[in-house]
Amino acid sequence: MKIGPEIKPALLGAAGGAVVLAIIGFAWGGWVTGATAREQAxxxxxxxVVSVLSPICAIQFNAQPDSAAKLAELTALSSYQQPKFIEEGGWAVMxxxxxxxxxxxxxxxxxxxTET
Incomplete structure (x- = not known):
C-alpha cells in the first residue's frame, strides 16, 4: 500500500504529538495509571476512616470513670507504646x-x- 505524499507528514505529526502529549501528561500533568489511582484511593x-473514627475513640476513652488516671498512664508511655495501650483498653474498637x-x-x- 502506498501512502500519499500529503498523508505521511500528517501521520508522523500526529504520532509525534501523541508521544509529546503522553510525556507531558504523565510527567507534569498529573496523569496516573489505573493501578496508581487505585493505590491512592x-x-x-x-x-x-482513621480521621473519622479517632475522635470516637477519644470520646470512648474520656467516657470511662477513671479517665484521668488512664490519661496519666497513657502520657507516661512512649509514643510507640501508646497505640498498643489504647488497643488493649478496647477504646479503639468501634x-x-x-x-x-x-x-x-x-x-x-x-x-x-495533644489535649493535655
Whole structure:
C-alpha cells in the first residue's frame, strides 16, 4: 500500500504529538495509571476512616470513670507504646465491631495526648 505524499507528514505529526502529549501528561500533568489511582484511593480511604473514627475513640476513652488516671498512664508511655495501650483498653474498637480499625489507636493517642 502506498501512502500519499500529503498523508505521511500528517501521520508522523500526529504520532509525534501523541508521544509529546503522553510525556507531558504523565510527567507534569498529573496523569496516573489505573493501578496508581487505585493505590491512592485506598490510601485516601484509610486516612478518611482513621480521621473519622479517632475522635470516637477519644470520646470512648474520656467516657470511662477513671479517665484521668488512664490519661496519666497513657502520657507516661512512649509514643510507640501508646497505640498498643489504647488497643488493649478496647477504646479503639468501634461500637458494633469486634476488632480495632488499623490506625485508629494512633490517631486516638495523638488526640488524647495533644489535649493535655
Amino acid at each position: 485506598e490510601k485516601n480511604a484509610d486516612t478518611a 461500637p458494633g465491631a469486634e476488632d480495632a480499625v488499623s490506625g485508629v489507636s494512633r490517631g486516638c493517642a495523638a488526640i488524647l495526648t
